[in-house]
Amino acid sequence: MRAFIDSDVLIWHLRGEKKACNFLRRLRDQGEYELWTGAMQRAEVVFFMREHEEDMTFEFLSQFRTEPVDQALVDEAGALFRRWNPSHGIDVNDAFLAASAKRTGGRIFSINKKHYPMPDVLITQAWRA
16 A cells, blocks of 8 residues: 655654654555655655755655656546635645545555545544654
């Protein structure tokens, strides 16, 4: 099964948060999941890294496959956004990751489960603060 890692987890790992490092290590070592992230989550990390962080960031991201964006994914993410943004305030990036998980039968791992209120999307709290 695909484990879609939300950008919050990726960013905390890159900032050196031990809980993030331990969480990702456990998830990888269990062997139950393939490590993935969404295109938008990868973009959140890559767009905002600093020049001196490039090598470390790209090396870290090489451990994850990235779900590509295509027309069908955009359409599904758009439907999720229109459905869930008014009541729950989900953002575009969350809609894309939820659509990726739905499409593939994967599970999202995030610190912010409230960003994924969709009952048909598998979501697990990465760790408790």
